[in-house]
Amino acid sequence: MRHPPFPGFRTVHAPFKEAHTVKRTTTAPPVGEVPTAFGISTAPDGVPVAPMLSMFDPMFIGIDEFGQAVTLDLVFHNILVGGEPGGGKSGLLNTITAYAAMADNTRLVLFDGKLVELGPWMDIADEFVGPDLEHALSVLRRLQVVINNRYAWLRAQRRRKLDRQDRMSVILVVLDELALYSATYGTKDQREEFDRLLRDVVARGRACGVPVVAATQRPSVDIIPTSLRDLFGYRAAFRCTTINSSDIVLGRDWASQGYSASDIDPENRGMAYLLAETGVPRRIKAAYLNDAEIYQIADYMAWIRRTNTTALSGTAA
Numbered sequence: 001m002r003h004p005p006f007p008g009f010r011t012v013h014a015p016f017k018e019a020h021t022v023k024r025t026t027t028a029p030p031v032g033e034v035p036t037a038f039g040i041s042t043a044p045d046g047v048p049v050a051p052m053l054s055m056f057d058p059m060f061i062g063i064d065e066f067g068q069a070v071t072l073d074l075v076f077h078n079i080l081v082g083g084e085p086g087g088g089k090s091g092l093l094n095t096i097t098a099y100a101a102m103a104d105n106t107r108l109v110l111f112d113g114k115l116v117e118l119g120p121w122m123d124i125a126d127e128f129v130g131p132d133l134e135h136a137l138s139v140l141r142r143l144q145v146v147i148n149n150r151y152a153w154l155r156a157q158r159r160r161k162l163d164r165q166d167r168m169s170v171i172l173v174v175l176d177e178l179a180l181y182s183a184t185y186g187t188k189d190q191r192e193e194f195d196r197l198l199r200d201v202v203a204r205g206r207a208c209g210v211p212v213v214a215a216t217q218r219p220s221v222d223i224i225p226t227s228l229r230d231l232f233g234y235r236a237a238f239r240c241t242t243i244n245s246s247d248i249v250l251g252r253d254w255a256s257q258g259y260s261a262s263d264i265d266p267e268n269r270g271m272a273y274l275l276a277e278t279g280v281p282r283r284i285k286a287a288y289l290n291d292a293e294i295y296q297i298a299d300y301m302a303w304i305r306r307t308n309t310t311a312l313s314g315t316a317a
């Protein structure tokens with residue numbers, strides 16, 4: 001099989017090609033046929049990215065109160081991030097996005113109504129949705145088609161979830177400020193459709209390599225109803241103004257058991273309670289990348305993920 005040295009990454013709608021490509025949805029490239037050059041994967045369906053990191057490995061996101069590393073198994077879990085403005089939500093989102101940007105065979109679909117929180121990753125995102133609800137809806141509809149096709153493929157394989165041997169890309173969906181899309185922009189009908197589509201992507205995406213990271217500075221029941229919150233296997237509550245909003249993020253009356261993000265010192269930015277599917281909430285301090293570091297990583301990864309447009313590319317292919 002002949003592979004181009006650097007398959008194009010920034011093809012518009014690239015992750016959604018599989019929604020329309022029978023071959024991609026019925027067969028995964030055999031593992032043995034994936035060549036590497038200088039450690040860079042050149043799988044035809046893959047994003048040619050850094051050789052070391054994989055979304056299938058534990059993702060470092062900070063330390064706990066004993067100084068131990070805290071990692072997430074994000075590829076098979078969604079994470080909900082809530083808390084008052086300035087608590088550190090975007091910091092965590094950027095740490096997660098940076099890892100994903102550096103991970104092999106991983107694509108980014110980003111929603112950021114403010115444009116600046118996830119803006120550094122715009123150049124390497126397959127889709128970047130700004131303050132435009134119709135755009136958000138069309139991207140979610142396309143993700144839904146991808147998910148449908150991946151489940152059809154999994155069923156044909158008699159399996160329930162993707163694994164790294166499948167070499168199918170992980171599509172990380174990151175939403176900064178959920179409330180802008182679910183309660184602010186557009187018409188009531190559009191917002192309702194957004195809620196429906198998001199719920200479906202959150203419910204079905206994770207088993208087929210489409211995990212969702214969603215953040216809100218308005219942890220209230222209208223923005224995060226229990227039925228949506230419960231679809232997130234991980235929940236991170238940064239400083240919240242009330243016990244109630246902490247419980248809306250973490251769930252299950254955790255505040256009454258002594259785990260309330262309203263107790264977090266407002267000056268202690270980046271501190272959060274992190275709850276995994278089992279166990280009790282853990283106090284963590286999220287790792288933090290400053291703006292310069294984020295842009296450095298984003299620029300570097302844009303270069304690594306560059307398209308096949310160099311002068312030599314025509315002759316090398």
Ligand SMILES: Nc1ncnc2c1ncn2[C@@H]1O[C@H](COP(=O)(O)OP(=O)(O)OP(=O)(O)O)[C@@H](O)[C@H]1O
Pocket residue numbers: 083084085086087088089090091092217238269270271285286287288
């Ligand atoms: N993990 C962290 N460690 C140290 N400082 C942090 C950390 N996270 C955030 N900060 C500090 O807090 C500030 C606000 O963080 P951030 O923008 O992530 O908050 P936010 O919760 O996303 O706020 P908003 O809801 O307004 O977007 C940052 O500019 C940074 O100075």
